Amino acid sequence: MQKVEAKQASLAEMKEDYSGFYAGVRSILQHKTQLTGVIGAVAELLTVPAKYNQALEAILGGQLQAVVVSDEAAGKRSINYLKQQHLGRATFLPLSVMQPQQLNSTQMQQIAQQPGFIGVAADLVKFAPEHANVMRHLLGRIVIATDLTAAIKLAALLQHRVRIVTLEGDILNLVVP
16 A cells, blocks of 8 residues: 555656656746646646557657647747746647647548548547647547558548558658648
8 A cells, every 4th residue: 555655646746747748848837827828738638548548649749748828928928938047948839829620521431431440539539628729730630540451541541641540659641742
C-alpha cells in the first residue's frame, strides 16, 4: 500500500510540475494562472482511450505539447513572456482562429465499411466542447486503421489525400497535389 501511495504521489507531483514537457511549454503551463488566456497543452485537454494511445502519440508527436490559448493576444503575451525570461519556445494554438477539419462525405462513404477502418481520430477521443475547434483541427482528417495492410488500402481509396495511422503508430502521410 505504501508503495502504491508513493507512486501516486510521485505521479501527481510530475503532473503538477509538468515533467516531460519542453522547458518553454513547462514554464507557460506552470504560470498559466498569471498568463491570461492560457488554457493548457493539447496533451492535458485530450482523453485518449488506452487502445489508441500509441496511434495518437505517433500522429500528434510534438503537437501534444502545443499550448492552447484563447486568442492570438494570449499567444503573443505568452511568447513575450518566454522571450523576456529566456525560457525557450512553445507552439501556441489560438482557439479563436483554429478551423476544424473533417473528411468530406464522399471520403467517409469510401472508407466507412472497409475492413480495418476504425474511425476518424477526432471521433475516438474525448475533449471539452469548448476545445473542439483545436482538436478537430489537429485530428479531424486523421484516419485510424487496425494495421498497415488496411492503412495502405484505405490510403489508396482516399487517393493518399488523408493522413492515416495504425494502432501500432505507423503513419501514412498524405500526398499534396
